[in-house]
Amino acid sequence: MISKIVTGVWNWGDLTPQQINELILRSVESGITTFDHADIYGGYTIEKLFGDALALSPDLKDKIQIVTKCGIKLIHPNRPQHTIKSYDTSRQHIVGSVDKSLQNLNVDVLDYLLIHRPDPLMNINEVSDTINDLKKEGKIKEFGVSNFLPHQLEMLKSKTDIKINQIEISPLKTSALYDGSLDQCQQCGITPMAWSPLGNGRIFTAQDEKTLHLKNTLSQVGEKYDLAIDQTIFAWHLTHPARITPILGTTKAERIEGAAKVMSIQLEKEDWFKILEAAEGNEVP
Numbered sequence: 137m138i139s140k141i142v143t144g145v146w147n148w149g150d151l152t153p154q155q156i157n158e159l160i161l162r163s164v165e166s167g168i169t170t171f172d173h174a175d176i177y178g179g180y181t182i183e184k185l186f187g188d189a190l191a192l193s194p195d196l197k198d199k200i201q202i203v204t205k206c207g208i209k210l211i212h213p214n215r216p217q218h219t220i221k222s223y224d225t226s227r228q229h230i231v232g233s234v235d236k237s238l239q240n241l242n243v244d245v246l247d248y249l250l251i252h253r254p255d256p257l258m259n260i261n262e263v264s265d266t267i268n269d270l271k272k273e274g275k276i277k278e279f280g281v282s283n284f285l286p287h288q289l290e291m292l293k294s295k296t297d298i299k300i301n302q303i304e305i306s307p308l309k310t311s312a313l314y315d316g317s318l319d320q321c322q323q324c325g326i327t328p329m330a331w332s333p334l335g336n337g338r339i340f341t342a343q344d345e346k347t348l349h350l351k352n353t354l355s356q357v358g359e360k361y362d363l364a365i366d367q368t369i370f371a372w373h374l375t376h377p378a379r380i381t382p383i384l385g386t387t388k389a390e391r392i393e394g395a396a397k398v399m400s401i402q403l404e405k406e407d408w409f410k411i412l413e414a415a416e417g418n419e420v421p
Contacts, residue, residue, distance in 0.1 A: 138170045138201060138203075138327055138381060141370060141374075141382055143159070143160075143392055144171075145171055145172065145177060145182050146172075147178075148186070148387060149178030149181055149182050151387060154192065156186055157189040157190075157193055158389065159389055160186075160196055164196065166393045167399060168395070170201040170203060170247075170381075171202055172203045172302075172329070172331075173202060173204035174206070175204065175205065175233050176208050179212050179213075180212060181214070183204065183236075183240035184240040184241075186241055187239075187240050187242035188242070190241070190243070202248070203247065203302075203329075204237050204248070204249060205249070205250040206229070207233075207252040208221075209222050209229075225259070226259075227265070227266045230266050230270075234246065234270055234275050247276075247278065248276070249279055250279070250281055250282045251280075251281050251282065251292075252282050254281075254284050260294070260295050261295065263292065263295075264292070279296060279299065280298055280302065281302070283304075285316075285317065286315065290320070300329055301327075301328055302330075302383070303331070304330070305330035306369065307335065307369060307411055310416065319378075327381055328378050328381065329380075329381045330382045333370065333382035333383065336385075346417050350411075353413075353414035354369065354414075356410075357407045366391070366394070367394060370398045371401045372408060374399065374401070374402070375403045375408050376408075
């Protein structure tokens, strides 16, 4: 079971295993037990750092769920064989990525494996057969996708079970509310995981009139619930009936603990729509 909020590790590359171990412990103690990875994070380094951190507290393995992604091939010194940024959803690449992730993360099984981006050369029969074989072999428990539009997800879902679609959702990126992504998740019992739920921090840094108005609205709504701006945004995600799961992008334990306090909060409908209206710059039609 995925926790209502997920700790993302994409920018943990400059941390030591000891520091990562502390963040894992503080997350779990706060009730956030799911951690979001991808093989490419930190230039293909963070999975190994996380595995080294788990080795410091082996009992944590039974208390957490690990989500990781594969399918993107970056040009990077750690992958000198890659000559162009591309996508690869072949059996060979998926199996090789899973084996490498298991080794780096120092675990026996991945709770969730996601295809990181839609691949225009994806063979759905090859992917589904590979995923089903990995499940039979006990290397992965569940499967999902990331950044898939509804028609892309539906195509793959016709061949294999999908539990997660990880998509960008924030008050600064609301397209998933309208393009069918969240409708599909709700209909099919798929968890929508929201990456960049704070708009990559732009809600705090942008100075344009529309964003400043949104920030002011978030402050006003948050005051009613005694929440900071980031907490109010997370509550906005969690209030949606598709059960949007925000992925945190912080390296600070206190921010993780602050986010965890929101997991039991539901915004009143009018407050949710106040944020949407400010986000869109106009009232709903």
